[in-house]
């Protein structure tokens with residue numbers, strides 16, 4: 001683990017940055033995945049919800065240190081439907097972990113989703129991913145469901161949820177998987 005190279009720059013993703021940053025985003029995220037995503041999965045999120053995706057950049061050369069990719073959609077499992085934020089991917093370069101970079105990225109994403117009227121934010125993470133579980137639980141996420149053998153490698157996941165507004169539990173059906181889930185985050 002190295003010291004941070006000065007104060008990182010946190011910027012929102014935008015389409016004009018694709019050619020500069022998409023290869024680095026894919027490389028950073030796929031490093032820790034057992035099943036790499038296709039380019040279309042990245043574009044699915046970044047084309048529609050680039051405003052909910054943030055990057056942490058090294059101030060000296062603007063290289064990518066961390067990234068979070070999210071979406072926000074109406075979700076019909078409650079009546080009336082809730083606005084559900086979803087954290088699809090989060091990764092920080094191994095060299096710079098343990099300095100609060102992921103915490104800052106998650107907080108920025110939550111703020112952006114709150115600003116757009118999200119009722120809740122959900123995600124799945126591998127039950128063995130202790131750093132991720134600690135990070136999210138420290139930020140107030142709760143375990144809503146265990147997803148047995150969720151990943152192709154046979155590992156189970158937890159679905160975590162952060163309630164941003166009071167949701168009537170009697171109006172809720174199951175917190176089922178998003179229709180367009182992409183597996184690990």
Ligand SMILES: CC(C)(COP(=O)(O)OP(=O)(O)OC[C@H]1O[C@@H](n2cnc3c(N)ncnc32)[C@H](O)[C@@H]1OP(=O)(O)O)[C@@H](O)C(=O)NCCC(=O)NCCS
Nearest residue numbers: 032090091092097098099100101102103125131132134185
């Ligand atoms: C999970 C992951 C994103 C965490 O990134 P990170 O930048 O190291 O996370 P943070 O630094 O915000 O938090 C990690 C620890 O550093 C501590 N920390 C926070 N700010 C700090 C600071 N300024 N100085 C020192 N330590 C700090 C936190 O308290 C936290 O400790 P914890 O063990 O009590 O949770 C990273 O390990 C990663 O990329 N893993 C691979 C991909 C992955 O698993 N993604 C998540 C899938 S859901």
